[in-house]
Amino acid sequence: MKYEPRKIDPIPEQNLIRGKKEMAYEPRKIEKKWQKIWEEKGIFRAEDFSKKPKFYILDMFPYPSAEGIHVGHPRGYIATDIFVHLMRRKGFNVLHPMGWDAFGLPAENYAIKTGIHPEISTKKNIKRIKEQMKMIGLGYDWSREINTTDPEYYKITQEIFLLLYKMGLAYEAVLPINFCPSCKTGLANEEVIDGKCERCGTEVTKKNLRQWVLKITAYADKLLKDLDLIDWPEKIKEMQRNWIGRSEGWTIKFQIPNSKFQIEVFTTRIDTLFGCTYLVVAPEHEIISNLKSQISNLKQVQDYIEESKKKLERERISEVKEKTGIELKGIKAINPINGREIPIFVADYVLPHYGTGAVMAVPCHDQRDFDFARKFNLPMIEVIKPYEEKKELPKEAPLIISDGRYQRAYEGEGFLINSGRFTGMKSEEAREAIGQFLAKKNLAKKAVYYKLRDWIFSRQRYWGEPIPIVHCQKCGIVPLDEKDLPLKLPKVEKYQPTGTGESPLAAISDWVNTKCPKCGGPAKRETNTMPQWAGSCWYFIAYLLHQNKKYFWQKEKIDYWLPVDLYVGGAEHAVLHLLYARFWTKVLYDAGWIKFKEPFLKLRNQGLILAPDGQKMSKSRGNVINPDPLIEKYGADAFRLYEMFMGPFEEVISWDPKGIVGTKRFLDKVWNLFGKEKSVISEKEDREIEKLIHKTIKKVTEDIENFRFNTAVSALMILVNELQNKNYGIWHLKTLLLLLAPFAPHICEELWQIHFVKSLKSKVYSSIHFQPWPKYDPKLIKEEMITLVIQVNGKVRDKIEVEADISEEKAKELALSREKIKKWIEGKKIKKIIFVPGKLINIVV
Numbered sequence: 001m002k003y004e005p006r007k008i009d010p011i012p013e014q015n016l017i018r019g020k021k022e023m024a025y026e027p028r029k030i031e032k033k034w035q036k037i038w039e040e041k042g043i044f045r046a047e048d049f050s051k052k053p054k055f056y057i058l059d060m061f062p063y064p065s066a067e068g069i070h071v072g073h074p075r076g077y078i079a080t081d082i083f084v085h086l087m088r089r090k091g092f093n094v095l096h097p098m099g100w101d102a103f104g105l106p107a108e109n110y111a112i113k114t115g116i117h118p119e120i121s122t123k124k125n126i127k128r129i130k131e132q133m134k135m136i137g138l139g140y141d142w143s144r145e146i147n148t149t150d151p152e153y154y155k156i157t158q159e160i161f162l163l164l165y166k167m168g169l170a171y172e173a174v175l176p177i178n179f180c181p182s183c184k185t186g187l188a189n190e191e192v193i194d195g196k197c198e199r200c201g202t203e204v205t206k207k208n209l210r211q212w213v214l215k216i217t218a219y220a221d222k223l224l225k226d227l228d229l230i231d232w233p234e235k236i237k238e239m240q241r242n243w244i245g246r247s248e249g250w251t252i253k254f255q256i257p258n259s260k261f262q263i264e265v266f267t268t269r270i271d272t273l274f275g276c277t278y279l280v281v282a283p284e285h286e287i288i289s290n291l292k293s294q295i296s297n298l299k300q301v302q303d304y305i306e307e308s309k310k311k312l313e314r315e316r317i318s319e320v321k322e323k324t325g326i327e328l329k330g331i332k333a334i335n336p337i338n339g340r341e342i343p344i345f346v347a348d349y350v351l352p353h354y355g356t357g358a359v360m361a362v363p364c365h366d367q368r369d370f371d372f373a374r375k376f377n378l379p380m381i382e383v384i385k386p387y388e389e390k391k392e393l394p395k396e397a398p399l400i401i402s403d404g405r406y407q408r409a410y411e412g413e414g415f416l417i418n419s420g421r422f423t424g425m426k427s428e429e430a431r432e433a434i435g436q437f438l439a440k441k442n443l444a445k446k447a448v449y450y451k452l453r454d455w456i457f458s459r460q461r462y463w464g465e466p467i468p469i470v471h472c473q474k475c476g477i478v479p480l481d482e483k484d485l486p487l488k489l490p491k492v493e494k495y496q497p498t499g500t501g502e503s504p505l506a507a508i509s510d511w512v513n514t515k516c517p518k519c520g521g522p523a524k525r526e527t528n529t530m531p532q533w534a535g536s537c538w539y540f541i542a543y544l545l546h547q548n549k550k551y552f553w554q555k556e557k558i559d560y561w562l563p564v565d566l567y568v569g570g571a572e573h574a575v576l577h578l579l580y581a582r583f584w585t586k587v588l589y590d591a592g593w594i595k596f597k598e599p600f601l602k603l604r605n606q607g608l609i610l611a612p613d614g615q616k617m618s619k620s621r622g623n624v625i626n627p628d629p630l631i632e633k634y635g636a637d638a639f640r641l642y643e644m645f646m647g648p649f650e651e652v653i654s655w656d657p658k659g660i661v662g663t664k665r666f667l668d669k670v671w672n673l674f675g676k677e678k679s680v681i682s683e684k685e686d687r688e689i690e691k692l693i694h695k696t697i698k699k700v701t702e703d704i705e706n707f708r709f710n711t712a713v714s715a716l717m718i719l720v721n722e723l724q725n726k727n728y729g730i731w732h733l734k735t736l737l738l739l740l741a742p743f744a745p746h747i748c749e750e751l752w753q754i755h756f757v758k759s760l761k762s763k764v765y766s767s768i769h770f771q772p773w774p775k776y777d778p779k780l781i782k783e784e785m786i787t788l789v790i791q792v793n794g795k796v797r798d799k800i801e802v803e804a805d806i807s808e809e810k811a812k813e814l815a816l817s818r819e820k821i822k823k824w825i826e827g828k829k830i831k832k833i834i835f836v837p838g839k840l841i842n843i844v845v
């Protein structure tokens with residue numbers, strides 16, 4: 001690709017310190033100067049509709065917390081910044097924007113404590129973090145900065161909500177939801193971590209609340225299938241697959257004798273149906289109320305159901321707690337495959353919303369059923385023999401096996417036994433055969449079930465996007481007209497959630513009471529607000545729409561820039577933001593608003609940086625490391641280098657306070673290389689250094705491209721150490737700067753301006769960050785070959801051509817594999833192997 005230098009107005013001479021050499025390297029002096037010049041010149045701005053190929057690189061935008069950023073936060077930002085430098089200099093038109101995900105609980109909790117409006121505290125926090133980012137020298141295109149709490153921004157969030165509503169993907173429901181008693185708000189399943197509130201750690205309870213719910217389940221299949229289209233870490237894809245939890249199987253009807261009712265179960269193991277000896281239904285199952293009059297122990301059953309209502313879902317399905325249950329006496333079900341009457345139990349480990357809310361129990365082949373059957377002394381029938389045990393297939397094994405022979409259920413596949421006409425089949429064949437057999441009698445149907453549930457999309461809080469809906473006494477739910485957006489958050493006196501299931505907005509009667517847009521009659525506004533995930537579901541589009549403090553839907557820009565080519569952020573968002581954003585993207589695609597199906601083509605996750613004590617950094621532990629004093633002392637360049645050098649990008653790693661001292665020393669060395677260059681050096685010396693330089697170009701380029709920043713830095717360190725001990729020319733240092741510039745942009749710009757711009761006799765400000773990325777000469781990096789002599793007991797037996805720097809390990813392996821050598825050592829014990837690098841290898845037998 002041809003590189004076209006960008007024309008930039010000359011900067012005033014006084015801003016350049018060409019020719020004047022600083023005696024010592026004083027990073028902060030240099031860094032502040034260049035940061036100011038870069039910003040004034042707008043050198044990191046992206047150009048819409050440029051003819052160059054586009055590259056959109058995105059960081060997960062932060063929540064502007066009051067603490068500012070600690071040393072763990074910029075790891076991803078520095079990495080993307082380096083990547084941007086590389087791509088821009090390779091000739092791409094690069095977009096790298098930054099913004100603020102500013103709705104959410106911390107700002108609101110702060111407002112409750114202090115009475116300061118979240119808007120004010122948020123503004124203050126943003127200002128501080130932005131300063132920190134600039135201090136690190138991150139080259140964002142700040143002209144596109146966004147903020148999800150800007151009414152102009154959430155106008156579009158609200159428009160998308162109305163789109164979801166009109167597409168039938170947003171609906172109202174009264175649901176028992178996860179409720180945080182401390183935050184006094186409902187939570188999505190994704191926000192409950194080990195039964196606790198993701199935000200505050202309080203144990204989550206259940207509460208019936210009127211909710212807005214998004215039908216993400218309608219996109220379950222697309223969300224699953226399109227994972228194949230994107231280059232994401234396999235670990236994240238697997239987490240999404242498990243979260244969506246698709247399983248294929250059959251629904252089977254079990255008739256209740258002497259009634260018109262039946263119980264439907266879903267199973268992935270219809271091959272074990274002959275082993276089903278009872279059914280279990282959830283306490284919420286309708287069969288209990290439908291057949292109330294026939295249940296002889298109704299009182300006990302109702303007591304049991306009352307008791308289970310007090311339990312959390314997590315307790316109900318807990319592996320450690322003993323399973324409880326009670327038989328529904330007076331009614332039975334018919335196993336459709338063998339006509340046998342079997343008992344029905346109600347047990348709270350069965351959840352109403354998983355599958356059909358009823359399960360067929362096969363004690364011999366499901367551990368949970370096994371434990372339950374043991375406890376209630378229920379019959380067990382073995383119907384699957386593991387394949388490996390098959391010496392002779394038993395014709396018909398003894399039928400009821402409840403004699404304590406087994407300690408565990410066998411859950412694997414195998415040959416069917418005790419299964420009538422299906423005996424002898426493999427599990428896989430039997431699933432189809434038994435399924436089809438019952439399907440013909442209309443007793444079974446192929447089915448697919450998902451673990452994924454619809455997304456609870458409302459919060460009973462103040463600091464979120466108002467939901468643009470009114471409730472009219474006559475018309476019911478009425479969406480606002482788009483021209484009436486944004487529906488702005490009103491000012492309130494108190495931010496406290498009421499805890500009654502209503503948000504603080506409910507208390508502002510002149511906001512709540514309104515006119516119905518449809519009939520003009522009296523109506524009330526929706527008082528729930530959107531969850532903090534709403535704004536981040538589409539923010540990657542918002543950067544393209546922001547212009548003069550307004551947001552417009554600009555199709556051409558969207559088509560030019562999107563989808564995002566590279567997305568970098570923490571892995572903790574695997575099933576939250578990363579799933580929600582994919583969902584909204586698919587909805588916008590189906591609505592024709594955008595032309596891409598997946599928002600983020602490539603995703604990389606940075607590892608967490610821990611405190612030096614190996615703990616997660618947190619305010620409460622008092623181990624948070626603030627980058628500001630480190631940058632003041634050692635400079636942003638040394639800070640950036642250490643962040644990248646400390647270890648592999650994806651790995652969790654502890655901060656080492658000494659690390660930055662080392663990278664600062666490295667930059668001192670770079671600085672001191674200048675002025676010691678020779679004007680004439682021998683061809684041999686030149687060639688040697690050129691070879692190392694071209695190897696370094698290759699290594700640094702490929703390492704950045706593959707997110708191996710730590711080894712890229714170490715390659716640069718090796719180069720600098722070599723130069724220190726050799727005679728080198730200024731032209732060698734030029735390439736060094738060109739390679740180091742993405743990592744340490746300030747010192748490289750300074751040295752570039754002093755030593756190279758002047759020599760170009762150019763009056764034009766020619767930033768190092770616009771110089772074409774260096775290319776390596778493949779001929780120069782080709783390893784030299786040598787002839788390696790192979791001896792056996794000191795006698796030459798073979799010779800091979802190998803790379804000059806072949807390792808001992810590799811030389812041994814190669815020598816021992818040679819046919820000519822094999823015949824000399826066959827059957828003999830190798831006593832030792834002597835390796836003389838670059839010359840010979842001697843095998844002593």
Ligand SMILES: [Zn+2]
Nearest residue numbers: 180183197200
């Ligand atoms: Zn909470």
Ligand SMILES: [Zn+2]
Nearest residue numbers: 472475516519
């Ligand atoms: Zn109305």
